[in-house]
Amino acid sequence: MAVGIPSGADSVLTTPQDARAYPHWFDVGGGRETAAALRARLAGSGPAVPAPGQVLVAVTDAVGCGQPTGAELWARGSDLTVRWTGGGAAPRECLAPFRAVAVFRMPASSLPAHPTVQGHRPDPAGPGMGRHPAPGGPGAPAAGQSSSASAQATASSG
Numbered sequence: 001m002a003v004g005i006p007s008g009a010d011s012v013l014t015t016p017q018d019a020r021a022y023p024h025w026f027d028v029g030g031g032r033e034t035a036a037a038l039r040a041r042l043a044g045s046g047p048a049v050p051a052p053g054q055v056l057v058a059v060t061d062a063v064g065c066g067q068p069t070g071a072e073l074w075a076r077g078s079d080l081t082v083r084w085t086g087g088g089a090a091p092r093e094c095l096a097p098f099r100a101v102a103v104f105r106m107p108a109s110s111l112p113a114h115p116t117v118q119g120h121r122p123d124p125a126g127p128g129m130g131r132h133p134a135p136g137g138p139g140a141p142a143a144g145q146s147s148s149a150s151a152q153a154t155a156s157s158g
Helices: 016-021 024-028 032-042
Strands: 011-013 054-064 070-076 079-085 098-107 151-156
Touching: 011 016, 016 032, 024 032, 032 098, 054 070, 054 079, 070 098, 079 098
Parallel strands: none
Antiparallel strands: 011 054, 054 098, 070 079, 098 151
16 A cells, blocks of 8 residues: 555545545545645635535545556446556566545536445545535436546555
């Protein structure tokens, strides 16, 4: 597992407060650089993130020994998953796999009524927060929807 990129931080962020809480997952995991990058993108001084009528889907995942350069959000039924894209070939020696985080912005109306992320209920927006149901509408994002990623980072413990 990479330092600073925790497992268990797959979240559906529905309010600006959720977006401000999300980087704390990385603060508690020792990933202050990743937390700072996320905070700059999610809780900056610009318009409210997520904007009204939008949600953010944040996903962390082990990506192996190669570093992806992009990500796509896919839906199968109500399950949202990420497919990592780009990047070069993995090095010959790999001491530890990389973990990555991507945050996707999507219309709230495209979110399934009871979404799962990577096969499980979404995690809370930040550590110590209780789970809460994410609002959803009819339909789901189209399979193969590319990310309009608000933030993406990779790290390695190697």
